[in-house]
Amino acid sequence: MREITYREALREALREEMLRDETIILLGEDIGRHWHGAFKVTQGLAEEFGNDRVRDTPISENTIIGAAVGAAITGSRPVAEIMFGDLLTLAMDQILNQAAKLRYMFGGQVKVPVVVRAPFGAGVNVAAHHSQSLESLFLKPGLKIAVPSTPYDAKGLLKTAIRDDNPVMFFEHKLCYALKGHVPEENYTIPFGEASIKKEGEDVTIVATMYMVHKSITAAEELDKDGISAEVIDPRTLAPFDKETLLESVEKTGRLVIVEEATKTGGVGAEISAVVCEEAIWALDAPIRRVAAPDTPVPFSPTLEEFYLPNEKKIIDAVKEIVP
Amino acid sequence: MELEKEKLIEIYRKMLEIRRFEEKAFELFGENLVPGTIHLYVGQEAVAVGVCANLRKDDYVQSTHRGHGHCIAKGAQLDKMMAEILGKKTGYCQGKGGSMHITDFSMGILGATGVVGAGIPLAVGAGLSIQLKGTDQVVACFFGDGASNQGAFHEGVNLAAVWKLPVIFVCENNLYAMGTSQSEVMLIEDIADRATGYGIPGVAIDGNDVMAVYEAVHEAGKRARGGHGPTLLECKTYRHKGHSRFDPAKYRPQEEVEKWIKKDPIKRFKTRLIDIGVITEKEAENIDQDVIEVVEAAAKFAIESPFPDPEETLNDVFSIE
Numbered sequence: 001m002r003e004i005t006y007r008e009a010l011r012e013a014l015r016e017e018m019l020r021d022e023t024i025i026l027l028g029e030d031i032g033r034h035w036h037g038a039f040k041v042t043q044g045l046a047e048e049f050g051n052d053r054v055r056d057t058p059i060s061e062n063t064i065i066g067a068a069v070g071a072a073i074t075g076s077r078p079v080a081e082i083m084f085g086d087l088l089t090l091a092m093d094q095i096l097n098q099a100a101k102l103r104y105m106f107g108g109q110v111k112v113p114v115v116v117r118a119p120f121g122a123g124v125n126v127a128a129h130h131s132q133s134l135e136s137l138f139l140k141p142g143l144k145i146a147v148p149s150t151p152y153d154a155k156g157l158l159k160t161a162i163r164d165d166n167p168v169m170f171f172e173h174k175l176c177y178a179l180k181g182h183v184p185e186e187n188y189t190i191p192f193g194e195a196s197i198k199k200e201g202e203d204v205t206i207v208a209t210m211y212m213v214h215k216s217i218t219a220a221e222e223l224d225k226d227g228i229s230a231e232v233i234d235p236r237t238l239a240p241f242d243k244e245t246l247l248e249s250v251e252k253t254g255r256l257v258i259v260e261e262a263t264k265t266g267g268v269g270a271e272i273s274a275v276v277c278e279e280a281i282w283a284l285d286a287p288i289r290r291v292a293a294p295d296t297p298v299p300f301s302p303t304l305e306e307f308y309l310p311n312e313k314k315i316i317d318a319v320k321e322i323v324p
Numbered sequence: 325m326e327l328e329k330e331k332l333i334e335i336y337r338k339m340l341e342i343r344r345f346e347e348k349a350f351e352l353f354g355e356n357l358v359p360g361t362i363h364l365y366v367g368q369e370a371v372a373v374g375v376c377a378n379l380r381k382d383d384y385v386q387s388t389h390r391g392h393g394h395c396i397a398k399g400a401q402l403d404k405m406m407a408e409i410l411g412k413k414t415g416y417c418q419g420k421g422g423s424m425h426i427t428d429f430s431m432g433i434l435g436a437t438g439v440v441g442a443g444i445p446l447a448v449g450a451g452l453s454i455q456l457k458g459t460d461q462v463v464a465c466f467f468g469d470g471a472s473n474q475g476a477f478h479e480g481v482n483l484a485a486v487w488k489l490p491v492i493f494v495c496e497n498n499l500y501a502m503g504t505s506q507s508e509v510m511l512i513e514d515i516a517d518r519a520t521g522y523g524i525p526g527v528a529i530d531g532n533d534v535m536a537v538y539e540a541v542h543e544a545g546k547r548a549r550g551g552h553g554p555t556l557l558e559c560k561t562y563r564h565k566g567h568s569r570f571d572p573a574k575y576r577p578q579e580e581v582e583k584w585i586k587k588d589p590i591k592r593f594k595t596r597l598i599d600i601g602v603i604t605e606k607e608a609e610n611i612d613q614d615v616i617e618v619v620e621a622a623a624k625f626a627i628e629s630p631f632p633d634p635e636e637t638l639n640d641v642f643s644i645e
């Protein structure tokens with residue numbers, strides 16, 4: 001079976017889709033020949049598709065997204081890259097007021113097939129302006145959100161995102177780019193709203209996203225040794241969100257730990273927790289536990305960042321708190 | 325402009341401090357002692373020093389991701405800077421910020437931002453405070469050629485212009501924003517021309533000539549302190565190294581790099597000082613030795629300092645009365 005990295009999987013998705021549909025264009029800062037993107041996802045694409053379709057932009061995040069949305073409502077299918085997830089905040093009007101609302105506000109007259117890619121996450125000591133995980137900010141009507149954790153998911157979800165006629169926020173994780181995994185040569189897509197069960201288990205459900213999926217799998221393997229069987233679920237898309245898979249799992253295990261890299265308050269974990277409380281509280285044998293970052297900006301120093309980030313030990317501790 | 329001998333030597337020494345500090349930081353980076361990334365100021369020393377040599381302690385400076393030089397020029401301590409770069413508790417930001425965010429508020433440095441262009445509106449706000457207090461302080465706001473394409477630049481310069489705020493906008497045009505050259509993202513040659521659109525003076529100068537920078541900022545400072553509003557200064561310069569840690573900067577033609585290395589601002593100023601008889605070769609050598617010792621001591625301090633306690637992560641989210 002062929003193994004490639006998450007970065008290569010993303011690149012393949014972009015390339016295959018660009019070959020399939022020539023209305024697809026890429027735009028972003030330094031995504032072209034000089035740099036190929038800060039994380040090298042677009043390596044070779046400017047060379048293959050030319051500067052018209054792979055466009056280096058000025059440092060103008062708000063206009064990168066605005067232009068992408070404007071192009072999307074007039075027949076192009078843009079995939080915009082924002083160099084770091086933290087910098088999405090510079091384009092919030094275009095994302096939340098424009099991309100997300102245009103179709104609704106104009107009574108369904110228009111489609112907005114735009115994808116916004118951005119890398120999230122801490123763990124590489126680049127401090128508060130380049131490390132935050134902001135996914136919960138985008139849980140708003142009119143936006144879809146994909147958060148792949150593996151090369152296979154990254155490729156399949158990005159292809160779906162590009163084919164979707166709605167705005168899709170596509171969040172990658174810096175520490176996932178170099179991870180290798182099985183990705184078939186054949187063409188495939190992954191539907192939005194379908195969680196992936198990364199490991200089956202009976203005693204507790206762990207829901208995790210992005211890099212935390214990997215930490216959770218390692219934690220679950222450790223827990224196995226202690227005789228605790230954990231099921232690890234990766235929702236893969238936060239909007240739409242696959243309630244069924246989660247609720248089925250919680251009904252089976254009766255226990256839920258939610259793991260996210262973002263700060264705890266107002267996070268995706270809070271939303272997931274509310275869903276379970278509303279729809280399956282009777283299935284719970286213990287309180288829900290959230291493993292998340294403390295409510296602080298991301299600190300720089302390694303000792304601080306390590307304290308800040310959720311890890312295997314914190315996940316194991318949370319599980320042991322609720323599994324007898 | 326005639327400057328006293330001491331002032332000229334101080335300017336020379338500051339430029340050297342930046343150069344040697346950056347070389348040391350790069351060396352420590354190679355020894356895996358620097359977490360994350362660094363953006364070196366090597367090659368641009370004349371800008372920070374030429375600007376800050378005009379500033380008083382109570383004037384403000386707004387810095388960028390490439391900020392070590394701004395801090396040193398405004399009078400920050402090398403040991404606390406190096407400690408911050410190494411993520412140590414004794415660093416300026418107690419290890420919370422790192423290379424990209426070194427800041428000494430006690431010296432009027434308003435912060436180094438990792439968000440390109442974000443410092444510009446902040447500098448405008450500092451100018452507003454000065455105007456409200458009625459003092460004759462100024463703000464020097466550093467930013468790059470790349471940042472001048474942000475909306476924040478255009479909005480910020482316009483607001484400072486229309487409110488006649490005491491801000492000196494210092495664009496360090498090192499011709500590149502990461503791998504993107506200026507001509508790929510703007511049609512004008514002089515970013516200073518953008519000033520016209522906001523009704524303020526715009527001046528393009530040789531940013532590798534520290535006296536040219538000094539004089540231009542002197543004029544802009546008089547204007548700002550006199551209540552006549554901001555100036556946009558464009559300092560043409562060049563970073564000798566790549567954008568950040570591992571960037572080999574292959575996107576720059578070799579001849580271009582060589583041409584700019586020949587225009588090294590420190591060598592140029594040294595030659596000039598020797599030519600006009602301010603210092604001798606031997607004295608220049610002594611200054612350098614002295615600077616190297618100070619930088620070595622800063623590095624030693626940083627290396628020997630402890631890392632912050634993990635729980636310190638939770639401090640300073642809010643100020644507590």
Ligand SMILES: Cc1ncc(C[n+]2csc(CCOP(=O)(O)OP(=O)(O)O)c2C)c(N)n1
Pocket residue numbers: 029059061083087090389390438439440441467468469470471472498500501502567
């Ligand atoms: C808003 C924002 N966009 C993009 C980046 C990534 N980035 C960091 S430095 C840089 C280039 C900045 O160029 P310039 O303003 O010319 O400053 P220089 O690095 O040349 O000193 C970019 C694109 C960022 N940090 N912030």
Ligand SMILES: [Mg+2]
Pocket residue numbers: 468469470496497498499500501502
């Ligand atoms: Mg630049």
